[in-house]
Amino acid sequence: MKYILSLIILACTLAGCAEKERSPEETVATYYKAVAEGNYQEISSLISDSITITAGDYVMPFDKESYYEHFKWDSIFKPSYEVVSIESDNEQVIATVAVSSLRFEFLKNNPLTCSNKIYLHDGKITKLEEITCIDVNWDVWQQERDSLVAWTARNHPELDNFINDLSMKGAIKYKKAMELYVGRGGED
Known part of the structure; x- marks a missing residue:
């Protein structure tokens, strides 16, 4: 039992x-x-x-x-x-x-x-x-993205192609491109 x-x-x-x-x-x-x-x-x-x-x-x-x-x-x-x-x-x-x-x-x-x-x-x-x-406003999204990509290609080619690089390295380049673009102070 x-x-x-x-x-x-x-x-x-x-x-x-x-x-x-x-x-x-x-x-x-x-x-x-x-x-x-x-x-x-x-x-x-x-x-x-x-x-x-x-x-x-x-x-x-x-x-x-x-x-x-x-x-x-x-x-x-x-x-x-x-x-x-x-x-x-x-x-x-x-x-x-x-x-x-x-x-x-x-x-x-x-x-x-x-x-x-x-x-x-x-x-x-x-x-x-x-x-x-x-x-969401996809038109604004696309405009901001395209402006960043074009500006980066002209001014910081070392960061170019970040938009297609979905690695951590690509994300770091993307973030750096955003920082430079925002801080450009009227530079084209």
């Missing part, structure tokens, strides 16, 4: 200690919290071995290593993330997130608030698909 009672207690203890599976909404909320805190270890535990980010015509597939490079690129612009809402209909999760950063400030669209459809498989995030960005 003591043996059976000990087994029951052990089974109950083990069942109580087992990690509860997160709901899709909890996974998404935890992901954005980890992104906001810059906690890549937590992010890595929440994403699949491959993850795709889509924004407009851009489709960016990543494995965990290349996603880490993307994470480092983004971190150079000192982003802050605020989850506005997370909704689910058991089929999909829609998260609306406001992101502020040095880059978005330069592009005169700060914060950038977008709704994303998040796909999960076996409890891991596999895809972040931008649905819409609220109150």
Whole structure:
């Protein structure tokens, strides 16, 4: 009898200690919290071995290593993330997130608030698909970006091509180009 009672207690203890599976909404909320805190270890535990980010015509597939490079690129612009809402209909999760950063400030669209459809498989995030960005002015964004690219090519060719370099080195060049452009004092 003591043996059976000990087994029951052990089974109950083990069942109580087992990690509860997160709901899709909890996974998404935890992901954005980890992104906001810059906690890549937590992010890595929440994403699949491959993850795709889509924004407009851009489709960016990543494995965990290349996603880490993307994470480092983004971190150079000192982003802050605020989850506005997370909704689910058991089929999909829609998260609306406001992101502020040095880059978005330069592009005169700060914060950038977008709704994303998040796909999960076996409890891991596999895809972040931008649905819409609220109150964004893409014309101003493009004008600021194009002015920066042209000015940098003319005045600081050592920083040229930063716009296509999604490495940490490219982000550092991008940030330096923004700083020089803002501080140019009327120089063309």
